[in-house]
Amino acid sequence: MKVTRLPVDPGPPAWNLLLPTQTQYPALAGNKTADWLIIGAGFAGLAAARRLKQLCPQDTVALLEARRVAHGPTGRNSGFMIDLPHNLASDDYGGELERDARHARLNRAAIDFAADAALDYGLADEAFVRSGKTNAAATEKGLDHNKSYSAHLTKLGEPHELLDGAQMREMTGTSYYLGGLHTPGPAMIQPALFVRGMADGLAGTGVDIYENSPVTSLKRDAGSWTARTTGGRISAANVVLTVNGHAESFGFFNRRLIHIYLYASMTRPLTPDEVKTLGGAPRWAVTPADPLGSTIRRISGTGGDRIIVRNRVTYNPGRCANENAVQAFGRSQDRSFARRFPMISGVTMEHRWGGQLCLSRNDAPAFGEIDKGLYAACCQNGLGVAKGTASGMLIAELAAGKTSPLLDDMLAEPAPSRLPPEPLAWLGATATMRWGEFTAGREL
Ligand SMILES: Cc1cc2nc3c(=O)[nH]c(=O)nc-3n(C[C@H](O)[C@H](O)[C@H](O)COP(=O)(O)OP(=O)(O)OC[C@H]3O[C@@H](n4cnc5c(N)ncnc54)[C@H](O)[C@@H]3O)c2cc1C
The missing domain is CATH 3.30.9.10 (D-Amino Acid Oxidase, subunit A, domain 2)
Structure with missing residues (x-):
């Protein structure tokens, strides 16, 4: 599949500009192989990398990011890592009780996971504080x-x-x-400080991070996937797509994601x-x-x-x-x-x-195995700091063949529902x- 759009976010990555110079990871060059390839170094990608290293410590994990760590949405948010679903106060709340409790469990597991990471990687209170x-x-x-x-x-x-x-x-x-x-x-996190700390901590455990390496195509051949960037290519038996809305740029969940x-x-x-x-x-x-x-x-x-x-x-x-x-x-x-x-x-x-x-439209994640050996943890629906982390953790569990009550919770979520055609969707959303x-x- 050819990737049709690459990420663009306007204005500077302000949180990152407050900090000293960040670690520069190389761009992908030449031909490489890894056991696991993760595409997108946001909350979901970094959480997936950490969980994979916990579950399969001997495996090699490569993480490709189109831009720099902390320059994308993960470094541009307001830093609220929220446990309770936003729609708690909706009028029809009664019917949603069970789903809200499930979301709260997932979000809290993500906050605990981030707290452990902050501790392991020696991050300051300013990066992550409850x-x-x-x-x-x-x-x-x-x-x-x-x-x-x-x-x-x-x-x-x-x-x-x-x-x-x-x-x-x-x-x-x-x-x-x-x-x-x-x-x-x-x-509350300082988004850039937190994700830079995550990336540096993961690099210290052997995760190969490549920045300025947008994936332009992804192909399955003889039991493995190959991702190409402008500078190189990398093959892996399993690929985890953590590109959020850009899942659609890879040809998945078309007309199901609201950008x-x-x-x-x-x-x-x-x-x-x-x-x-x-x-x-x-x-x-x-x-x-x-x-x-x-x-x-x-x-x-x-x-x-x-x-x-x-x-x-x-x-x-x-x-x-x-x-x-x-x-x-x-x-x-x-x-x-x-x-x-x-x-x-x-x-x-x-x-x-x-x-x-x-x-x-239905507050559902784009989560699961979407092709043989290809997994998606995308579409975080607004609470992406917590939900991105949760979906990254849990996609790693699914891909590594692990079962857990939290993964069952995640798999109980519906798939994203179809959007109306344009320009109806544009008119409806904008109005x-x-x-x-x-x-x-x-x-x-
Ligand atoms: C201004 C603002 C404020 C926000 N405030 C909050 C908040 O306070 N709390 C909250 O919970 N959420 C907030 N959000 C939402 C939150 O930032 C996102 O939901 C979250 O970043 C999603 O994480 P993610 O890892 O799934 O995706 P992303 O952070 O979007 O990461 C995906 C990564 O994939 C990379 N990528 C895409 N395509 C390719 C490709 N072809 N090759 C390689 N890499 C690629 C991108 O560059 C990006 O780094 C806010 C968002 C914005 C913009």
């Missing part, structure tokens, strides 16, 4: 949403705490939020005076009570004290978004920042970027997103 996260409400509607979310969590027996406006101000320094709902399970882009801006480092004026805790992380609102993080550590605003979304079936969108949505992020932090209104954004994300952003009001 701090929980808060669903912040800036409107009465948001408060209502949090109340019903709280009722669902109580039904599930999940611990959580409702916060009032004063507690939100104590945490964030702003009186913008009327309340919040804190859940203790999520971990969207998310956008974010990061401030310049705050000065000590601005930090004092702002107040609040040095590190915090809030998701919006409305799904199309703004996710906000305050970070401190390598790269200084900064605030990150993530909002706006576009539907891009062509799997690319342009720099104009990054700039246009950057202005929306400036407004969201100014509304929340008028006390430091002189602070400007230093980095703006976008990144690809893959969903399916839903624009309307959702409009009705999000002050949550945006």
